[in-house]
Amino acid sequence: MAIKDISREVLETIKKMKITPKPRWEFLLKNYIIWALGVLALVIGSLATAVIIYMTINNDWDLYQFSGNGVFGYLFLSLPYYWLLALSLFILTAYYNIKHTDKGYQYDLRLIIALSVGISVVSGILFYNFGLGKAIDNIFARNISVYRNYIHRNPGLWFSPDRGILTGEITEIEEEQRVILRDLRGKNWDLFFDIGVFKFQPEFLLGNRVITIGEILSETEFRVKAIRPWVRDMMFGPGPNPMNKMRK
């Protein structure tokens, strides 16, 4: 069989099919987009870290004894897993993008992951200090019901009337010291507040989900020693801060 004249065939194909080199800007743009996506993933990962720090610090540590799980059990149950998952995904996205840049292959997997984690943690601490962790958590909690109900706080951890934790929505306010709460299972409770626990303005409370700490008085009655909003940053109006009461 005759040996092909490859050079001739290649040049003929190029001319016949009018093949031209792709413009340089196309490659540069692709590379910039990959870098930009990698950096964006790192920024979002850092924001996720800020929320994780905020949620971990503001984890109602003073209430852990009511959960009946001990400090570590409480920590385990209340860790912000969805945010940790989001952080992992963005770190992987950053890794994937950096790996696919022009020279990304030269870097070791462990180095890129360690750098991505390091950058996310350091920037996450900075973002947390600027208040971004709190802001993001609250924006999500106020505007996304799934987030508010399942991610912002773990309902499984905050519903245990026998242990003195009752969570639900305030559906009715009859008078200043008597309030009706529909718990997470749909049961109605009469709440009786200890004097001085919480001087609220009803319009701030009605329709909101709250966590109450206290004890069961009867089948449908619950004595409230402290109350705090389900959404951490929600204001109940003027009056003593229920958090202070709990800490005493």
Place this chain on the structure above:
Amino acid sequence: MITNGDCRDKTDSQLVSLTLKNQDYFLCIIKRYEDKLLRYIRRISGLSREDAEDVLQNVFIKVYRNLNSYNQDLKFSSWIYRIAHNQVISEFRKKKARPELLSSKESELIFEFIESDLNTEKEVELKLLKKDINKVLNRLEEKYREVLVLNFLEEKSYQEISDILKKPIGTVATLISRAKNAFKKEISKQDIF
């Protein structure tokens, strides 16, 4: 028309720049690399000469199309080998080909390089051994065979192999070391020593 004289004394990078201005200069690049790449493609693939030539044609067309993506920080030869390597992988996928046996001359060459690492005190009957080297090499996993071919037959440095295979240099070193170990293991399995 471009002649050999126009190509001689020009570096690869210069030829890339010239080709981008005048496509006829691409002939210089083809002439400079066609034999090397054809040999390389055949060494790492299970393709016949005719199929390998088809692959090579596609390699050159890809090279031409992507000339503007060539980064001068990289050796041109590493870049063009990388395109050839990727093209072979895609042909593998298309044709589901099996790697062909290396020629016994090539196998012996690899053996001579690895032999110095074997550290055996036993007498080796080279004549007998060389017959089996081919089998040994072809029993190795694809990734090991590939680095042995690049390192010992194509005489590429670790850095160049890293650029061709797009793997970190540490990974290349590990692969080569494992390839040598796998090679020794295969030999001992066959009771050659």
